Amino acid sequence: MEVKYMSVVHVTKENFDKAINVSDKTVVVDFFATWCGPCKMLAPVVEQAAEEINNTAFYKVDIDEEMELAQRYQIMSVPTLLFLKNGEVVNKSVGAIPLEQLKDMIDSVK
DSSP states (O other), X not given: OOOOOXXXXXXXXXXXXXXXXXXXXXXXXXXXXXXXXXXXXXXHHHHHHHHHOTTEEEEEEETTTOHHHHHHTTOOSSSEEEEEETTEEEEEEESOOOHHHHHHHHHHHO
C-alpha cells in the first residue's frame, strides 16, 4: 500500500481564497511570523499533522508578508491556527499546542 504524505503549503493573498475553498476537506491555516518563538515550536507539530491526517489541507501564512490576510482574519497574536470548512472559519486556536490537541480540534470540525 502506498502512503501519500501531504505537506504544509505556504499561501499568499493571490492564492489564499482558492486554497481554502476546498469543499470536501477541513482546512487548517497556520498564521505565523519568522521571528516568533512559539511559531517555531508549533511548526513541526503542524508538519507532523499534515503527514498523518487525511482529508485535511494545511497552509501557512507569514503575517509579515501577508498583512492583508492577517487583518482580514483579525490575527492579533501568533501563532494562530484557523480551522475552516467550506471556506468559513469554524474554530480557532491561539498559541502553540501539542499534536494531540491539534488532532482533536481537527476531528471536532470534520
